[in-house]
Amino acid sequence: MSAPETMHQSLYTGLVSRVLFPLHERLKHHDTVRVRAAMEDSQWWSPERIRSYQIERLRALLTHANAKVPYYRDLFASAGFEPGSLDSLEALRDVPFLTKADIRANLDRLKAEGAEGLARFNTGGSSGEPLIFFIGRERISHDVAAKWRATRWWGVDIGDPEAVVWGSPIELGSQDRIRQIRDRLLRTRLIPAFEMSPEKLDRFVSEIRAMRPRMLFGYPSALAHIARHAKIRNVRMDDLGIRVAFVTSEKLYDDQRRDIESIFGCRVANGYGGRDAGFIAHECPAGGMHITAEDIIVETVTPDGQPSAAGEAGEIVITHLATSEFPFIRYRTGDVGVLDDRACACGRGLPLLKELQGRTTDFVVARDGTVMHGLALIYVVRDVPGVARFRIEQHSLEHTQVYLETDPAFRETSLEGIRAGIARRLGDGVEVEVIRTDAIPSERSGKFRYIVSHVDAGSVAASKRAPEVAA
Numbered sequence: 001m002s003a004p005e006t007m008h009q010s011l012y013t014g015l016v017s018r019v020l021f022p023l024h025e026r027l028k029h030h031d032t033v034r035v036r037a038a039m040e041d042s043q044w045w046s047p048e049r050i051r052s053y054q055i056e057r058l059r060a061l062l063t064h065a066n067a068k069v070p071y072y073r074d075l076f077a078s079a080g081f082e083p084g085s086l087d088s089l090e091a092l093r094d095v096p097f098l099t100k101a102d103i104r105a106n107l108d109r110l111k112a113e114g115a116e117g118l119a120r121f122n123t124g125g126s127s128g129e130p131l132i133f134f135i136g137r138e139r140i141s142h143d144v145a146a147k148w149r150a151t152r153w154w155g156v157d158i159g160d161p162e163a164v165v166w167g168s169p170i171e172l173g174s175q176d177r178i179r180q181i182r183d184r185l186l187r188t189r190l191i192p193a194f195e196m197s198p199e200k201l202d203r204f205v206s207e208i209r210a211m212r213p214r215m216l217f218g219y220p221s222a223l224a225h226i227a228r229h230a231k232i233r234n235v236r237m238d239d240l241g242i243r244v245a246f247v248t249s250e251k252l253y254d255d256q257r258r259d260i261e262s263i264f265g266c267r268v269a270n271g272y273g274g275r276d277a278g279f280i281a282h283e284c285p286a287g288g289m290h291i292t293a294e295d296i297i298v299e300t301v302t303p304d305g306q307p308s309a310a311g312e313a314g315e316i317v318i319t320h321l322a323t324s325e326f327p328f329i330r331y332r333t334g335d336v337g338v339l340d341d342r343a344c345a346c347g348r349g350l351p352l353l354k355e356l357q358g359r360t361t362d363f364v365v366a367r368d369g370t371v372m373h374g375l376a377l378i379y380v381v382r383d384v385p386g387v388a389r390f391r392i393e394q395h396s397l398e399h400t401q402v403y404l405e406t407d408p409a410f411r412e413t414s415l416e417g418i419r420a421g422i423a424r425r426l427g428d429g430v431e432v433e434v435i436r437t438d439a440i441p442s443e444r445s446g447k448f449r450y451i452v453s454h455v456d457a458g459s460v461a462a463s464k465r466a467p468e469v470a471a
Contacts, residue, residue, distance in 0.1 A: 009157060012187075016159025020185055025144070029117070029137055035145035042294050043149070043348045050293050050349050051089065057321040058297065059086045062095075064112070065327045071102075071109040072327060089297060092319065097305065098331045100131050107132065115325040121275050130382055131276055136325030143279045143322075146292040150282035154244040154269055156215045161187040163208050165218030165226065189213075193222040196363070197370040201229040205237070212240045216264065220247040221363060222373065224256040227263035238265025246271055251356060272356055277333050278320045281353045288344030289353040295322050298353070299330070300339055313338050313357055365455045367397050367427035374451040380421035386410025391440050392422070394453040400426060401433045403440050 009017070025032040042050065062083035065072035076083065081094050103110060111118065111134060118134040148158060183190065189211055191204055204226050208216075216223060223245055230237045242264050247256075248271035257268045270289065273279040280298065281291045291298050300314030301307060308314030316335045320328040340354035363371050374392075381390050381402065386409035394400045402418060404410075415434050422432045 009159075013157055013159035016186060017157045021158045024182065025141070030144065031138070031141040032144045032148070035141050036148045039145055039149045039294055040152075043290075043350055045349045047343075047349045047351065050351075054293060054297055054321070055087070055089060057294075058089070058092065058319065059083065061319075061321055061324060061327065062086060062329070064324050065329065068112040068114065068324075069110060069327055070113070071106045072329070092297065092299075092330065093307070095330050097317065098329055100332075100334075103131060103133055107134075110134075110326055112325045112327075118325060123274065123276050133276060134326040135275075136323070138324060139278070139320065139322050139326075141322075142295050143273075146279040146295060147282075150269075150271070150279075150284075150290075151215075151246070153282075153284050154215070154246075154267070156243050159186060160214035161189075161211055162215045162217060163189050163191060163211055163213040165191045165193045165204075165216065165222045191218075193219055193373050196222070196225055196229075196372065198229070201226060202233070205230045205233065205235055208237065209235070209240065212242075214241065214243050216242060216245040216266070218245075218247065219250050219373070220252045220256045220260070220268075220270075221250055223247060223264075224259050225363070225371065227259050231259075231263050237263050240265070242266040244269050248272065249274075272335075272337075272353065274333070277316075277318045277328065277331060278322075280316075280318060284344065284346045284348065286344055286346035288346060288348070289340075289356075290344065290348060290350040291353055293350050296320055298339065298351075300337060301332075308339075310341060311338065311354075313355070364392075364394050364400075364426070364451065364453045365397060366425065367430050370427075372425065374453070376425055377422055378450060380425070381418055384410075384414050384418060386414070389440050390450065392451045394426075394451075394455055397455060398429065399431050399433070401435060403435050403437050405437060405440055 022033045042053070045053070062072075062076075066076050066083045067073070075081075075096060079094065079096060086092070115136060118136050119140070121133055121135050123131045151157065189207070191207060196204075208226070227237065244266050245260050245264060245268050247260075247268060252268070252270045257270075260266075260268050267285065269285075270283040271279075272281045272289070278296055279292055280296055281289045283289050297319040299307065299317040299319075300312075301317055302314055313336050316333045316337045318328065318331050318333060320331070323329075336357040337353055338355040338357075340352035342352065344350075344352060364374055364377055365371055377392050381387060381392070381404075386406050387404060388407045389405035391403045392400065393403070400422060402422060404418075419432045419434050423430055426432070
């Protein structure tokens with residue numbers, strides 16, 4: 001068994017990770033510190049011990065859901081399922097799946113009776129279908145602890161300087177005074193990833209150079225785009241002491257990993273999770289994508305709901321064991337992946353995710369050459385009442401199509417608002433064609449793709465850039 005990675009902390013980082021952040025979590029009534037300490041130990045358990053622990057916690061979760069959660073009480077009764085008799089992970093297959101439609105239709109009935117302090121969350125709507133749900137303090141504590149543990153695998157910790165390249169309005173809209181003070185104390189700086197014009201890319205590169213972060217966090221596409229821009233500008237980024245770039249929320253492509261690592265001079269650590277599904281898996285320095293198995297049971301299933309064969313891709317289904325207040329049991333994520341049965345060279349007993357397929361957010365390019373994260377267009381459409389599903393397809397700098405699946409709540413007057421909103425972001429002279437359709441097909445992988453751009457962002461941006469300047 002290999003030992004955890006050695007960390008060389010500054011005095012300030014030690015103060016944050018051992019005093020300030022634990023105090024912050026305690027004031028929020030989160031049990032994060034204790035959970036993370038337990039996870040530091042359990043990651044080295046044998047696979048058999050981890051599996052036994054999962055069965056024990058699963059039985060407790062199902063028994064609690066049967067007693068306290070109206071939705072599951074009725075579901076188990078109708079399925080003839082007895083939680084107390086569960087003696088294997090395979091027996092979980094007797095429980096029907098939980099879908100996004102189920103959550104929308106049973107939002108209040110999924111809350112545990114007597115649950116207090118539930119926080120309302122929603123997904124980012126990458127599939128075009130935002131989902132509202134609730135999370136309790138137990139779930140938050142466990143998710144934060146899992147992320148904290150994975151961060152420490154790479155020799156960095158909370159309190160080390162961190163540049164966060166992100167684009168969610170949930171984060172960007174919450175930069176109130178208290179959040180700003182907290183981020184300053186934790187030495188975290190947020191860089192908005194929506195619009196990446198040459199001028200803003202110049203600023204991002206300058207901010208990162210001035211900050212000299214120990215770690216980066218963000219979309220792989222955005223970090224790769226900043227890295228490539230720095231290279232074009234002949235600005236070195238590999239002399240800043242960056243140790244690791246944590247990437248998540250999109251599929252990580254080989255060329256993105258290569259460019260981030262070579263230009264920033266650091267390793268890339270891939271992560272997989274979501275607000276709804278939790279902190280599912282994270283890459284360790286030995287290259288294994290470890291599932292947070294103490295908290296999350298991962299299945300992969302075929303389109304008809306049967307278990308995928310070993311080594312074959314299937315839809316990822318998760319059961320989050322720290323969700324007693326609003327249970328996620330056999331939740332269909334819509335993502336497609338492949339489980340791995342090998343052991344990681346790092347010695348951890350945590351199971352591995354071999355491959356994640358079909359999760360990506362494209363960039364789009366405005367008519368003037370400005371490169372924008374695809375979310376800049378998604379947010380124009382996703383919250384329009386009556387839009388059940390959508391896809392935005394950019395065919396050229398002059399022509400973009402928006403396909404809509406709508407329900408009876410959709411108003412025809414919304415069409416012009418969608419058209420105008422997209423055109424405003426893409427620029428004058430762009431034709432935005434809005435098409436109503438009965439069904440938008442998914443990709444062959446099974447993942448729904450909400451934005452597709454046929455414009456080569458790199459070549460367009462390069463043609464629009466000002467002359468290169470030396471660092």
